[in-house]
Amino acid sequence: MKIRIGHLYYNILNLYGTHSEVTIIKKQLEFQGIEVIIDQKEINEDINFNDYDFIYLGASTDYNMFMCLDDLKKYRNDIRDYLKNKVIYSSGNSINMFGKSIDDIEALQIFDFKSTKLNKRIISEVVLKHKDINEPIIGVFNQSYVLDSNNNYIFKLIYDIENYPISFEGYENKGFIGTNIIGPIVCRNPYFTEYLVNKIIKSKYPNFIISEYNLKEEKDAYNYFMYRFHNSIRIK
Amino acid sequence: MNILIVVISKISMIILKKMGRGTSFPGKLALTLNKNIIKDFKLPSKTIFVTGTNGKSSISGMLKGFYEAAGFTVGNNSKGSNLINGIITEFIEHSDLKGTINKDVLIIEIDERYIKEVFKDIKPHYLIVSNLARDQQARNGNFTIVFDDIKRVLTDDIHLFLNADDPIVTNLADGHNGKLTFYSLERTIYSTKSPTYNNLDMLYCPRCNNKLNIEFFQYSNICSFKCNNCGFGNNIPDYQGRLTKELDLEINGNLINLENHALYTAYNYLACYAVLKETGISEELCMYAFKNTNYKIKRLAKFNYSKKNETLLVCKVETPLTWNTSIEYISRNNTNEAAVIIGFDKTSSRYKLKDISWVWDVNMSLLNDDKIKKIICIGEYAYDIKAKLKHDSVNLDKVEIELNSQRMLKIIEDMEYNNIFLVYALDMEKTFKKLLNGVNYEN
Numbered sequence A: 001m002k003i004r005i006g007h008l009y010y011n012i013l014n015l016y017g018t019h020s021e022v023t024i025i026k027k028q029l030e031f032q033g034i035e036v037i038i039d040q041k042e043i044n045e046d047i048n049f050n051d052y053d054f055i056y057l058g059a060s061t062d063y064n065m066f067m068c069l070d071d072l073k074k075y076r077n078d079i080r081d082y083l084k085n086k087v088i089y090s091s092g093n094s095i096n097m098f099g100k101s102i103d104d105i106e107a108l109q110i111f112d113f114k115s116t117k118l119n120k121r122i123i124s125e126v127v128l129k130h131k132d133i134n135e136p137i138i139g140v141f142n143q144s145y146v147l148d149s150n151n152n153y154i155f156k157l158i159y160d161i162e163n164y165p166i167s168f169e170g171y172e173n174k175g176f177i178g179t180n181i182i183g184p185i186v187c188r189n190p191y192f193t194e195y196l197v198n199k200i201i202k203s204k205y206p207n208f209i210i211s212e213y214n215l216k217e218e219k220d221a222y223n224y225f226m227y228r229f230h231n232s233i234r235i236k
Numbered sequence B: 001m002n003i004l005i006v007v008i009s010k011i012s013m014i015i016l017k018k019m020g021r022g023t024s025f026p027g028k029l030a031l032t033l034n035k036n037i038i039k040d041f042k043l044p045s046k047t048i049f050v051t052g053t054n055g056k057s058s059i060s061g062m063l064k065g066f067y068e069a070a071g072f073t074v075g076n077n078s079k080g081s082n083l084i085n086g087i088i089t090e091f092i093e094h095s096d097l098k099g100t101i102n103k104d105v106l107i108i109e110i111d112e113r114y115i116k117e118v119f120k121d122i123k124p125h126y127l128i129v130s131n132l133a134r135d136q137q138a139r140n141g142n143f144t145i146v147f148d149d150i151k152r153v154l155t156d157d158i159h160l161f162l163n164a165d166d167p168i169v170t171n172l173a174d175g176h177n178g179k180l181t182f183y184s185l186e187r188t189i190y191s192t193k194s195p196t197y198n199n200l201d202m203l204y205c206p207r208c209n210n211k212l213n214i215e216f217f218q219y220s221n222i223c224s225f226k227c228n229n230c231g232f233g234n235n236i237p238d239y240q241g242r243l244t245k246e247l248d249l250e251i252n253g254n255l256i257n258l259e260n261h262a263l264y265t266a267y268n269y270l271a272c273y274a275v276l277k278e279t280g281i282s283e284e285l286c287m288y289a290f291k292n293t294n295y296k297i298k299r300l301a302k303f304n305y306s307k308k309n310e311t312l313l314v315c316k317v318e319t320p321l322t323w324n325t326s327i328e329y330i331s332r333n334n335t336n337e338a339a340v341i342i343g344f345d346k347t348s349s350r351y352k353l354k355d356i357s358w359v360w361d362v363n364m365s366l367l368n369d370d371k372i373k374k375i376i377c378i379g380e381y382a383y384d385i386k387a388k389l390k391h392d393s394v395n396l397d398k399v400e401i402e403l404n405s406q407r408m409l410k411i412i413e414d415m416e417y418n419n420i421f422l423v424y425a426l427d428m429e430k431t432f433k434k435l436l437n438g439v440n441y442e443n
Helices: A019-031 A063-080 A092-098 A188-204 A215-231 B003-018 B026-031 B055-067 B084-094 B145-155 B167-173 B263-280 B281-289 B322-334 B355-363 B384-393 B405-414 B424-436
Strands: A002-008 A035-041 A054-057 A086-091 A115-127 A138-147 A153-161 A171-173 A175-181 B046-051 B074-076 B106-107 B126-129 B159-163 B180-184 B213-219 B224-225 B237-245 B249-251 B255-258 B302-303 B308-315 B337-344 B372-378 B399-402 B419-425
Touching: A002 A019, A002 A188, A002 B263, A019 A086, A019 B159, A063 A092, A063 B055, A086 B003, A092 A138, A115 B055, A138 A171, A138 A215, A153 B322, A215 B384, B003 B026, B003 B084, B046 B308, B055 B074, B055 B106, B055 B263, B055 B281, B074 B084, B074 B372, B084 B106, B126 B263, B145 B167, B159 B167, B167 B180, B167 B372, B180 B263, B180 B384, B213 B263, B213 B322, B237 B263, B249 B263, B255 B281, B263 B281, B308 B424, B322 B337, B322 B355, B322 B419, B337 B384, B337 B405, B355 B384, B372 B384, B372 B405, B384 B399, B399 B405, B405 B424, B419 B424
Parallel strands: A002 A035, A002 A054, A054 A086, A086 A175, B046 B106, B046 B126, B074 B106, B126 B159, B159 B180, B180 B237, B308 B419, B337 B372, B337 B419, B372 B399
Antiparallel strands: A115 A138, A115 A153, A171 A175, B213 B224, B237 B249, B249 B255, B302 B308
16 A cells, blocks of 8 residues: 655745654554655646645745745646545645635635735634544644635634634635644644544545554643643633 | 933943843833934944844854954943843943943844834944844744845945855845845855755745755755856855864964854854954954953853763754754764753743744754663653654654653753753753752853
8 A cells, every 4th residue: 555645845835844744644654554655846846646645735934835826826627636536735824825816816716715814913822623523723823814714614713812803714625624723733733633644544545444543742742731731721 | 312311221220230130121211211212322333233043142242252352342232132122221331321332342132023123213334144044933923024124124324244155144135235245154074965954944046936056055044055047146255264174163264263063153253253354353353352252152051060061052942943953063972872851841931822833843853863872851842842753763762751840950960871961942941050050151
């Protein structure tokens, strides 16, 4: 069994530690006995979406995100086809590329959401809930853009220290999973990692029997954080 | 200048000093009484500001020592705050009642986000920018925001001193018609063809978006680069240093002993040398100043406690570069059988949020070294550090957890290895110093 990961624009979509998420996903797939090949792609290199079973994009500066958007636009149809039965995980501001527009700039238009830049950057620690994951998701808002994900949000906000008027975050639709939350989410949320890796495996091998993951250290870190700081959380 | 405000602020300074409190309150008080007071100060003809993600404290402290050794009187805020209150406090301390700063040289370390506030009202004659990298992401967002803040307020009457090996810093020269001085370090034995990290900040030309041609990396994003498309980075450095086999820094045929062998120290010396020379200090006087200044490097201290050799490497939370350079320092050290104690208790001194995304930008794989026999992750985020060590394929058999940083001395006392590297954030260094209470540091 083999899973091929396309790590797109690995050398510029690498902010907020997001590049580390790919390693964790790779190691967990390998722990399940699956061979993993990571193909790192740069701007201006040809991307053949048929080559991949899973695609990862990380966070970046806004300037770099627009550079990547320009490069990705020629693959709109390929991305639509790819998403019919495969998984993309977009971490950080790269999620904005997949909507209809980023302010008045045309985005990839894979999905209907619009991203709007706020006057002020949102900065807050957050705790969120994913409908299919029992344990809360921990992370940080550090973003200028918000998107109107409507019913396709990925996380529901249950706590934030700054009390921003935002209730939902990110976008999830079929094989696409995207969040603007900084963590890095995969590195700090082992239960989300399990959810994501399950989804990657099942998209290619629906009958694969998944055994327990090797996430003890990550769970220790998550559990201690929740234990140590949970008392200060006010649930909305 | 309103003399009364200066008098009141100076009195508050004297009272606070007598109470043993060297705060930036006098500056805050002066600002409250006149929000535009900074405009009223008359600066000396050699006013040098130093900024950047790392090195501003070191460079300004070093420059102070060098100018003093060369016979100049110097005003400097390296022991105080680098925010606006601290800068005004410094001005008040060294000014007469009319606001004239009676020093030959004024050297001000300035926080990179405060430049836009301060430069509205006053401009230095010289500005050093040591480097710009991802740092304090909750506050800064990312380095392009910091770059834009600095770039926006630069005017042609400022003589810029730029690290030519930092592509982000080099881009500050774009459109600057004032005087420019570049400093650089030649390829060293530590230089690498490929980057040590996957998370560099600038690999594409900021002017034409072409991929930069990078000949070698010094550390992190500090590299020898140029854009083959538009020529960005093709500057001939005005001052170039070379690292000798003995790991001394050679500048213009003269040798400078780099006691800690850290590359960032070589860059700090180069920045100082460039400024000293450009402000008219002779070669002989520069070398005299270098040799006769006992400058203590803030981030690195060696000492002996419990009959062991400890090296304290002080890092900043939210600044992965400082942790990466500390870990590189350990991996380049020739000691046998060493232990590493690494950690922090607080994620930010400024914000309530607990952002540890920067931990995942630190490359800990260099700790997967046979000479490192034990790694103790210490403090509130010990488990997160262990998770990152696992991510970087460090053998977890040698990793231990200690959540209580108050136990750090006991850990050192009980340590079976004589060489111990303490990789601490500033908050944990404070805890450590309190616990030590009387043990002398030496550089």
